[in-house]
Amino acid sequence: MTEKSPGGALRKRELSQEKMSEPLFHSCAPRLFYVRTFGCQMNEYDSLQVRRQLAALGYESVDDMARADVIFLNTCSVRDKAEQKVHSFLGSLRKLKEANPQLKIIAGGCVAQQLGKKLLARFAHLDMVVGTRAVNSIGQLLQQVEKSGGRAAFLHDAGITGTGSGCFEIAPQPGVTAPLTIMQGCNNHCAYCIVPAVRGAERSRRPEEILEEIELLEGSGVKEVLLLGQNVNSYGAGLGEKISFAGLLRRIVSESGLLRIRFTTSHPKDLTEELMLCFAELAPLCKHLHLPVQAGSDRVLSRMNRRYSAGQYLEKVRELRRICPEIALTSDVIVGFPGETEEDFRDTMELIEEVRFDNLFSFRYSDRPNTRATAFEDKVDEKISARRLAELQGRQAEIALGKNLAEAGSIREVLVEGPSKASNGQVSGRTSQNRIVNFEAPLSSTGKIVAVKITHAYLHSMVGEAIVG
Ligand code: SF4
Structure with a gap:
């Protein structure tokens, strides 16, 4: 792993907890929080950061939002349908606020960043609006609002930048796989996309910070990370040190013990041969690439401002x-x-x-x-x-x-993620190619790679038999 000062990540975690742990409340019963996430994996990751920060402040997660003291809604505006769902969900929270005026309702994510104070004006029961870069400071901002007793919007242009770090050290990450944001924002300005407007320009996290987070995740049992960014292929631009995304992958492979690494999303115009070679050369890198094409017509691609032709896309695929x-x-x-x-x-x-x-x-x-x-x-x-x-x-x-x-009849390596959703005693995992496979095996195989012979295949999953011995 990365070289660290004595105490390394652990001391950093303690310091971070000291900074974060000013008590919000003094009653014996823990306060409860509920998080609802709309949209993409980047939002899932941000919600994870929110959970960690609130847990560090002594809050406990609850599945029943009617019992929560804080409700955090992570919003998505990439598609109109998702945004409509956010508005209707926010509206439905009014009754909960009426029943419990102490309840704090927070909207974060892209709709929050885009609408800001307008969202506060539209929903009188909403206490806080937190923009996409302020989400990393959610604990601190909640304390601020609790103290003032008012309502507030924290957006980019209000000077809240968020650190992109400093929060991830707080709580253990359960589960075999974990998302990990390596960059935020996008510089591409595709004609249909709202991301550059709500997430801002590209900002990459330093490799050392990413490696430290991986070390902590591994310490809590994580075997696979999903590296996230709007365009991971342009990772490193503006970092002040020369490192490409392929370079980052190579560092992660050589400095961690992860069984598997995945990433998303890639812009075709930035897919380099250096990155393609990683798939052949780095064993833990899963053999799966999500490469959005958006259209097959050059005329449409040009109007979308995608900056590649269908022919160039096909050439890269070949x-x-x-x-x-x-x-x-x-x-x-x-x-x-x-x-x-x-x-x-x-x-x-x-x-x-x-x-x-x-x-x-x-x-x-x-x-x-x-x-x-x-x-x-x-x-x-x-x-x-x-x-x-x-x-x-x-x-x-x-x-x-x-x-x-x-795939039927082939033998695939499956990383077991836990019990199958069908609750039929089987376990479920994924192949390197990201296909879901269910098969009979003890739950203790969770977190391990098992060789499985594929026996049946369906549209969204496959069934197999573990190869013993
Ligand atoms: S590359 Fe992706 S995130 Fe960036 S503007 Fe285009 S569609 Fe949006």
């Missing part, structure tokens, strides 16, 4: 498969982007046929505030985009099922 033939590829597609013609959509379908993705996340385009595409006038009729989406998803389901069926 090169990657040459370097690492067993790699699984997944992607995102937006259907019905403004101006998308039937011919453009056919280009997307052709690309899907050519690549044969292992899995695809596809969505209908929706206007997002503060994005360029919102001003595009040639919107696609909703019925047409719904029909195109159904066609795309239908074909993709056939491809994905075919790929899973082809």
